Amino acid sequence: MISTGIVVEYNPFHNGHLHHIKEARRKTNADVIIAVMSGNFLQRGEPAIVSKWARAQMALEAGVDLVIELPYTFAVQQAEMFANGAIALLNALGCENFCFGSESGDVQSLVKIANMLQNTTTNQRFQTAIRTHIKQGMSYPSSLSAGFKQLGIIEDDIDLSLPNNILGFHYILAAQHQQTNMRPITISRKAANYHDQTFTSETIASATAIRRAIFSSDNISDIKKVVPATSFQALINYKQTYGSFHHWNHYWPFLQYKLLTTSANDLSELYEVVEGIEYRLKKYALQAQCFSEFMNLVKTKRYTWTRIQRMCVHILTNTKKVEMKEHQKRPEYIRLLAMNEQGKQYLRSIKKQLSIPLISKFSAKFESVMELDSRSTQVFAQILDAKARSLLLHREYSEPPIIQT
Amino acid sequence: MISTGIVVEYNPFHNGHLHHIKEARRKTNADVIIAVMSGNFLQRGEPAIVSKWARAQMALEAGVDLVIELPYTFAVQQAEMFANGAIALLNALGCENFCFGSESGDVQSLVKIANMLQNTTTNQRFQTAIRTHIKQGMSYPSSLSAGFKQLGIIEDDIDLSLPNNILGFHYILAAQHQQTNMRPITISRKAANYHDQTFTSETIASATAIRRAIFSSDNISDIKKVVPATSFQALINYKQTYGSFHHWNHYWPFLQYKLLTTSANDLSELYEVVEGIEYRLKKYALQAQCFSEFMNLVKTKRYTWTRIQRMCVHILTNTKKVEMKEHQKRPEYIRLLAMNEQGKQYLRSIKKQLSIPLISKFSAKFESVMELDSRSTQVFAQILDAKARSLLLHREYSEPPIIQT
Numbered sequence: 001m002i003s004t005g006i007v008v009e010y011n012p013f014h015n016g017h018l019h020h021i022k023e024a025r026r027k028t029n030a031d032v033i034i035a036v037m038s039g040n041f042l043q044r045g046e047p048a049i050v051s052k053w054a055r056a057q058m059a060l061e062a063g064v065d066l067v068i069e070l071p072y073t074f075a076v077q078q079a080e081m082f083a084n085g086a087i088a089l090l091n092a093l094g095c096e097n098f099c100f101g102s103e104s105g106d107v108q109s110l111v112k113i114a115n116m117l118q119n120t121t122t123n124q125r126f127q128t129a130i131r132t133h134i135k136q137g138m139s140y141p142s143s144l145s146a147g148f149k150q151l152g153i154i155e156d157d158i159d160l161s162l163p164n165n166i167l168g169f170h171y172i173l174a175a176q177h178q179q180t181n182m183r184p185i186t187i188s189r190k191a192a193n194y195h196d197q198t199f200t201s202e203t204i205a206s207a208t209a210i211r212r213a214i215f216s217s218d219n220i221s222d223i224k225k226v227v228p229a230t231s232f233q234a235l236i237n238y239k240q241t242y243g244s245f246h247h248w249n250h251y252w253p254f255l256q257y258k259l260l261t262t263s264a265n266d267l268s269e270l271y272e273v274v275e276g277i278e279y280r281l282k283k284y285a286l287q288a289q290c291f292s293e294f295m296n297l298v299k300t301k302r303y304t305w306t307r308i309q310r311m312c313v314h315i316l317t318n319t320k321k322v323e324m325k326e327h328q329k330r331p332e333y334i335r336l337l338a339m340n341e342q343g344k345q346y347l348r349s350i351k352k353q354l355s356i357p358l359i360s361k362f363s364a365k366f367e368s369v370m371e372l373d374s375r376s377t378q379v380f381a382q383i384l385d386a387k388a389r390s391l392l393l394h395r396e397y398s399e400p401p402i403i404q405t
Numbered sequence: 406m407i408s409t410g411i412v413v414e415y416n417p418f419h420n421g422h423l424h425h426i427k428e429a430r431r432k433t434n435a436d437v438i439i440a441v442m443s444g445n446f447l448q449r450g451e452p453a454i455v456s457k458w459a460r461a462q463m464a465l466e467a468g469v470d471l472v473i474e475l476p477y478t479f480a481v482q483q484a485e486m487f488a489n490g491a492i493a494l495l496n497a498l499g500c501e502n503f504c505f506g507s508e509s510g511d512v513q514s515l516v517k518i519a520n521m522l523q524n525t526t527t528n529q530r531f532q533t534a535i536r537t538h539i540k541q542g543m544s545y546p547s548s549l550s551a552g553f554k555q556l557g558i559i560e561d562d563i564d565l566s567l568p569n570n571i572l573g574f575h576y577i578l579a580a581q582h583q584q585t586n587m588r589p590i591t592i593s594r595k596a597a598n599y600h601d602q603t604f605t606s607e608t609i610a611s612a613t614a615i616r617r618a619i620f621s622s623d624n625i626s627d628i629k630k631v632v633p634a635t636s637f638q639a640l641i642n643y644k645q646t647y648g649s650f651h652h653w654n655h656y657w658p659f660l661q662y663k664l665l666t667t668s669a670n671d672l673s674e675l676y677e678v679v680e681g682i683e684y685r686l687k688k689y690a691l692q693a694q695c696f697s698e699f700m701n702l703v704k705t706k707r708y709t710w711t712r713i714q715r716m717c718v719h720i721l722t723n724t725k726k727v728e729m730k731e732h733q734k735r736p737e738y739i740r741l742l743a744m745n746e747q748g749k750q751y752l753r754s755i756k757k758q759l760s761i762p763l764i765s766k767f768s769a770k771f772e773s774v775m776e777l778d779s780r781s782t783q784v785f786a787q788i789l790d791a792k793a794r795s796l797l798l799h800r801e802y803s804e805p806p807i808i809q810t
Contacts, residue, residue, distance in 0.1 A: 219687035254788060257659050258666075260783045261723040286783070286798070318666040378665045378691070384656065389658035393691070 001346055004097040005090030005182070007070070007171065009038045011048050011211065013058035013231040014223075016101075016189065018205050021063050023187045024099035030140035032346040034066045034093055037061050037337065038084045039373060040246075040380035041317070043082050045381055047246040049211055050238045053395050053402065056338035060404050061230035066343035067402075068093065069335040072372040075328045076313050078140060081328065083170035084178075087341035089331050091180040094350045098182050100171055104161040105188025107172075110158065110165070114172045116151060139304045141166070146296075164189060173188055193195025215247055242388040248309075250293040250383040255316050259285035271314040271324045277303065281315070317376045324372075332369050334358045338402035362397045406751055408433035409494030409502040410587070412475070412488075414443045416453050418636040419628075421506075421594065421609050426468050428592045429504035437751040439471040439498055440464050441491045442742065444778060445651075446722070447783035448487050448713025452651040452785055455615055455643045458800050458807065461743035465809050466635035471748035472807075473498065474740040477777040478732045480484065481718050483545060486733065488575035489583075493736050496585040499755045503587050505576055508567040510593030512577075515570070516565065519577045521556060531556055540557035544709045546571070563708035569594060586763065620652055647793040654712075655788040657696040660721050664690035676719040676729045682708065686720070722781045729777075737774050739763045743807035767802045 004024050010017060019248065035125045048055060056067040059244055074085025090098050102110070117123045118185070129150035133143035141161065146150055148160045155180040160166055172184050213222045214235070224232055239245060259267070259281050267278035288294035298308055314324075333356055339347065359366055367374070374396075381392045409429050415422060415600070430438055442464065444457045453460060461472040472515045479490020495503050506513070522528045522661035538548035546566065577589050610631040618627045619640070629637055644650060664672070664686050672683035683702055693699035703713055719729075728730055738761055744752065764771055772779070779801075786797040 254659070254662050257662070257784070257787050260787075261663075261721075261780060289795060316666075375666060379662070382662050382665075390694065 001031040001349060002029055002097075003032040003034055003093070003095045003346060004028040004099055004185075004392060005034045005093065005095035006064075006099055007037075007038065007086040007090075008059070009207075010034045010055040011042060011046075011215075012050060012208050012227065012235055013055065013062060014205060014207060014227045016206075018062050018228055019204070020099075020101050020187055020346055024097075024185070025063070027185055027187070028040055028097040028099065030097070032065045032342055033063065034068065034090065034095060034343075035064045036089045038068050038069050038070050039072055039376065041072065041076050041313050041376055043075060043077065043312045044077075044306050045076060045311070045314075046248060047251060049214065049245045049247070050235065051242075051246075051380065051392060051395070052337060054234055054238045056093075057402055058228075058231045058234050059105040060338045060340060060402060061234070062228055064338075065340050066093075066336070066346065067338040069337050071331060071333075071335070071370075072317070072319075072376045073324060074331065076310055078175075078310075079170045080308075081165050083167065083174040085331055087171055087174040087182070088178060088179065089334060091175070091178060091182060092331065092356055093335060094353060094356065095182055097185055098171060099185040100164070100168045101188045101189045102164045102168040103189055104158050104165050104168075105186060106158060107168075107184050109235070110169050110172050110186070111184065113148070113153060113160075113169060114150070114176055116175065116298055117173065118278070122151065132223070137302045139302060140307065141304065144216075148378065157199050166191075177346075189386055205396060214245060223335045242384055242392065244384060244388075246383065248291045248312075248382065250322070251316060251379075253295070254379070254382060255291070255312055256285050256288070256294075258318070267315065269320050269322075270311075271319045271321050272307070272311040273315065277311070281311075317372070317379050319375075327369070327372065333366060335370075335373070336360045338404070340404040360401050361399070406436040406754060407434055407502075408437040408439055408498070408500045408751060409433040409504055410439045410441065410498065410500035411469075411504055412442075412491040412495075412572075413440045413464070413633055414447050414449075414453070414612075415440075415460040415464055416447060416612050417455060417619075417632065417640060418460065418467060419610060419615055419632045421611070421613060423467050424609070425504075425506055425592055429590070430468070430590070432555070432590055433502040433504060433588075433648060434501070437470045438468065439473065439495065439500060439751075440469045441473050441475050441494045443475050444477055444781065445632075445779055446477060446481050446718050448480060448482065448484075449711050450481060450716070450718045451653060452656060452718075454619065454650045454652070455640065456647075456651075456785065456797060456800070457742060459639055459643045462638045462807055463633075463639050465743045465745060466639070467633055469743075470745050471498075471741070471751065472743040472777070474742050476732070476736060476740070477724075477781045478723070479736065480615060481715055483712075483715075484572050484575045488572065488579040488788055490736055492579040492585065492587070493583060494739060496583060496587060497736065497739060497759065497761055499758060500587055502590050503576060503580065503797075504590040504592060505569070506594045507573040507575045507591045507653060508568045508594055509563050509570050509573075509619075510591060511563060512573075512589050512591040515574050515577050515591070516589065517641075518553070518556070518558060518563075518565075518574060519581055522578065523581065527556065533707060537572075542707045544707060545712065546709065568775075590743060647789055647797065649793075651785065651788065653696045653717075656721060656784075657699070659784070659787060660696070660717055661690050661693070662718055663723070666804075667804055672720065674725050674727075675716075676724045676726050677712070677716040678720065682716070686716075722777070722784050726778075732774070732777065737761060738771060740775075740778070741765045741806045743809070745809040749808070765806050766804075 006024055022031055038049050042048055059067050068089055070086055074082055115124060126147045130143045130147040133146045145161050158165060168186055175182050203225055210223050240241050264278040264282060267273050284294055284297040288297055297304055336358060377396050381389045426438055445453050447453055457474060464472050473494055475491055479487055492722045520521055522531060532551045534551040538551045549564050563570060573591055579585050608630055615628050619625050669683040669687055670679050689699055689702040693702055704710055741763060782801050786794045
């Protein structure tokens, strides 16, 4: 069976994602599409709009055969670590190909750059350029960009300031470092750009624009034309079952409470809280009236919005530096969220070759290794009313994966 | 000027309190009544129904001349430490008398028992009896009761299982230990008993019954006949200004969040979290759907409701054992909440004899020593909407005491 891996967040699932799945299948002639999907908190440091279970359901209904959770340890991270975790999981699952969307649509340029970095001297020059710029107070993305310039790569070749190009580059780099044999494929993103705030085409819109539409009105029918009918229904169902979508605004009282009750010293033990920013966080937590006001107060040239958001997620989940260090080397398990008959067959065929345990239901045995996923799910559920919260935790701890027959 | 101290919580102020103030003034012929009042969290481990400012206002309107805050370090404590802090403050303020309500109305019996404990051998026997019973798994109040029996004190003499008799006993004991010259006076409590859940007389009801009436209906006019008109209006104003009264139910999501995101090991560093109860707390925090369900699950014969509630307040405010230890020896400041002209004159007359600083406005200078009061106020405000929260914090940090002219 030919298997192709993709790395997704589906926040929420939309027509662009559907296009990507179809193209990934067509281009690689895949029998099985395996999606590694972020859990309840996402790469840009945000809660997902609906739980990982609802998003896995959407994926399944749109043609994905197997949905695996990217653990918190890798999901809420900058591109490099995010890519490392995702590629390791796809490789562990025996994928022949991995396929990602990019602004450039040009996989060869990305491979060429990754190859350049195989050369130790070049790589050192690259890393030094990045470090130097970070020390000068530049943000990570800007420093990365400066690093590429150092290699002689200019925007005319490939624009490595665009988020999907960067991610793609890191997937390829990770696949090389981990010495996998997976073949990289890219698909040019259709119509909408990642950060688009409004709908730009008839049937394709960015997830950002879709979330904005959902949160800006009580009537979500505006998004009907840009998401598959099954996904639309899943969103409706989620709202009905759990009473609310999830937004940073809902978590703000908890973040504020956490920042105000924790000493600067204890905050500095949390992951990504560095360089004395804890004082800044505490100061503005007292003052700010809502999450976006807080973010605008805390943000500086050095700390990008995304970096601070990720930091805030780690504070919210009370994730310590030592905890992260313990788990971030390599994924320690494969958590199965959803599968169809095809996915099931595929799993059966590779089961014996798996080097890490496949977890289809949360069990006490894995409590310690899955602690961060578990805790982040409890935090994710905390904004729901008591009954909905219990329901979501029951889904997490007591039910089997979603199986489509 | 003759000054008489009282120790109060006013949660909320009612006709029984009014009677107590009048009697205290009459019996001691006082020119000044000084109330040492718990801040936003109370002795029984509960948030006050309204802020300390609103309660200080009620006190002033009912005839108290000076309202001083009992710091968090002493307020959210069992009787012994609570009494130590309150008596130390009244003594520091130069009170000649202190006057407390009791079920017995008999100050001589209480003084007699306190005197017995001046004898080292008797005191050791008493302490040993208490410790032995605690070790056997009995609660503190039951052990204390057993200690009294050991001294030959039986219920026919004075019932030392009644909460106000116990508190009174501890005030007298503290006054002796601190070698003050203050004269103890007691006033028999009228009509309502401390724990009464319903109204038992026409104009006197317990604060418990009053809070129950307030929280069980949207219309608080039921309590009109049992509280002074000024207090009734103050309650109405509070609700209008801040949008909500304060109840443990409102703080439950934060307590639950704190328990779920904090490791058992870190919880055990918090004040009053001992003997491995942290595991029990974490287990039931995951399971419980509301505060009272949680409390009923956690409660055992050994851990009384009140003890667990106090523990929960310390968890909510993230108060560490080391922090408490640092501040609990003796009050380090006198925080003035409210005064009238009489109180102002009295303060002027004793100002030079004060052994600890009088703080009339929060200032950076006292930030460190007032850290626990400050933090507990921030937690207290956390359940309000953003605007009301800012208002309450402004009252705390930026405004002068309440002055009645």
